[in-house]
Amino acid sequence: MYKISLITGDGIGPELSESAVSILNRINEKFDLKFEIIKLSAGDKALAETGKALPDETLDAIKQSDACLKAPVGESAADVIVVLRRMLDLYANIRPAKSYPHMPALRDGIDMVIVRENTEDLYTGKEFSLGNSAVALRIISEDASQRIAKYAFETATQRNSMKKVTCVHKSNVMRITDGLFAKACTEVSKNYPNIAFEEMYVDACAMNLIRQPEKFDVIVTTNLFGDILSDESSQVVGGLGMAPAANIGDDFALFEPVHGAAFDIAGKNIANPSSFLLSIKMMLDWLGNKHNDSKCIEVGQKLESTIFDLVKSGVKTKDIGGEMSTSEFTKHITDNI
Ligand code: ATP
Numbered sequence: 024m025y026k027i028s029l030i031t032g033d034g035i036g037p038e039l040s041e042s043a044v045s046i047l048n049r050i051n052e053k054f055d056l057k058f059e060i061i062k063l064s065a066g067d068k069a070l071a072e073t074g075k076a077l078p079d080e081t082l083d084a085i086k087q088s089d090a091c092l093k094a095p096v097g098e099s100a101a102d103v104i105v106v107l108r109r110m111l112d113l114y115a116n117i118r119p120a121k122s123y124p125h126m127p128a129l130r131d132g133i134d135m136v137i138v139r140e141n142t143e144d145l146y147t148g149k150e151f152s153l154g155n156s157a158v159a160l161r162i163i164s165e166d167a168s169q170r171i172a173k174y175a176f177e178t179a180t181q182r183n184s185m186k187k188v189t190c191v192h193k194s195n196v197m198r199i200t201d202g203l204f205a206k207a208c209t210e211v212s213k214n215y216p217n218i219a220f221e222e223m224y225v226d227a228c229a230m231n232l233i234r235q236p237e238k239f240d241v242i243v244t245t246n247l248f249g250d251i252l253s254d255e256s257s258q259v260v261g262g263l264g265m266a267p268a269a270n271i272g273d274d275f276a277l278f279e280p281v282h283g284a285a286f287d288i289a290g291k292n293i294a295n296p297s298s299f300l301l302s303i304k305m306m307l308d309w310l311g312n313k314h315n316d317s318k319c320i321e322v323g324q325k326l327e328s329t330i331f332d333l334v335k336s337g338v339k340t341k342d343i344g345g346e347m348s349t350s351e352f353t354k355h356i357t358d359n360i
Contacts, residue, residue: 024057025089025310030081030103032094033066034284035294040094042296042353043303046326049357054322061088065103066096066284076102082110085277090306093279094299100283101148104270107277108141113270114167115174116141116246117305118253118281120236124335126261127344133260134184135239138175139249140204141270143167146246163200163245168207174271175208175243176215184240187219188212191228191244191252204245225252232256257281264295264342267302269309276309278302292348295340297330300356329360 027047031040040062047058063081070076076099085091085107096103107113116139122131149160172190179188190208192201205222212220223231225248231238232252236259244252257266263282270277280298288294307323310316338355339345347355 024059026059026061026087027306028061028063028081028085028088028091030063030065030085030091030093030096032284033068033097034095034286034289036066036094036096036284038289038292038294038349039280039296039299040092042349043092043094043299045353045357046300046303046360049360050322050326053360054318056318056322065093067099070099070102077106082107085111086275090275090310091277092299092302092306093277095280095282095284097284097286104279105146105148108270109147111270111272111275111277112142113272113275113277114140114142114170115269115271116249117178117269117271118249118256119267119305120253120256120260122260123265123331125337125339125344126265126334128261129233129259130236132237133239133256135236135256136178136182136241137249137253137256138171138178138241138243139253140167140171140243140245142246144246146250161197161200163204165203165207168204169211172208172211172243175241176211176218179218179241180215182240185219186217187221187240188215189228189239189242190220190222191225191242191248192222193225193248195224201245208243228252229255232259236260253281262295262342263298264340265297265301267298267300267305269302269305271309276306278306278309292350293341294349295342296349296353297334297340300326300330325360326356329356333359 031037065077065081118137122133143162192205194201194205266281268281304323304327307319311319340347
């Protein structure tokens with residue numbers, strides 16, 4: 024049995040969480056797997072009710088679980104996810120962008136993954152005022168850069184793809200910080216002679232994600248660049264509603280959609296739950312690999328192929344050109360998995 028902590032979140036978070044619970048319950052019924060779901064509060068609502076965006080009980084319950092699912096939280100996201108990533112040392116943020124059928128996508132034939140360093144860069148929140156100015160510290164360390172580079176090359180090794188790692192940075196301007204990052208990636212690349220390696224400036228990468236996205240396989244980059252480029256890559260393949268993510272450390276992992284709380288569509292039963300359900304697929308892969316549990320991996324594949332087949336047959340939510348509500352789309356998945 025796997026204990027899954029679930030942060031139900033803000034905005035569309037509770038609707039996505041309801042969908043996730045239905046799918047996990049269906050997996051419990053139908054397959055030889057058991058998930059116990061522990062619902063937890065964190066985010067804007069938790070802040071208003073308890074004075075803390077990440078209550079201590081929530082953190083304790085996450086630590087006692089086998090993996091965490093996190094629906095999006097609102098304005099207090101920095102006090103929840105950024106803190107969790109650092110406290111649990113979830114150093115690798117994995118954001119796949121894959122072409123699904125019949126999407127309002129800019130391009131087809133895309134299968135890439137962005138491996139984003141998750142603990143450093145401008146996201147450590149080390150900012151202060153200095154007279155009339157404001158200063159943010161950008162911290163890039165050799166250890167963290169080498170660790171994420173190694174993760175990216177291991178990912179490229181395991182993927183059934185063109186086996187290429189693109190290191191994205193801006194070392195022509197940020198010579199010391201991004202210079203260190205690029206050097207660490209180059210050093211690590213020497214241990215992987217069968218994986219092609221290239222470097223690309225972040226502005227060129229932003230352009231190439233539109234111009235020739237099918238040429239990317241694994242992108243490795245720093246925290247802020249990875250955040251921005253993964254929103255872009257998800258839009259290239261059909262939108263944030265289809266974009267899952269994983270935050271992975273050596274012992275624990277947390278899975279969440281790429282997008283935020285989307286307050287503009289909250290409470291309307293129109294959000295696309297695929298971003299969260301594909302995050303469950305990533306969780307099943309991770310649990311399967313960690314516990315040597317092939318059943319988990321198999322069920323994850325079934326979940327992804329069920330979503331793939333549904334969108335192929337035109338069963339889609341509004342954001343990707345369909346008519347289904349969140350709950351109707353979820354029901355189609357529970358009926359078909
Ligand atoms: P954040 O800064 O926290 O990432 P954001 O303000 O950039 O959040 P998001 O919440 O990520 O915005 O979403 C941007 C827009 O994309 C939303 O306003 C919404 O219209 C759309 N969107 C995001 N997620 C979904 C989804 N699951 N289903 C349908 N539309 C979505």
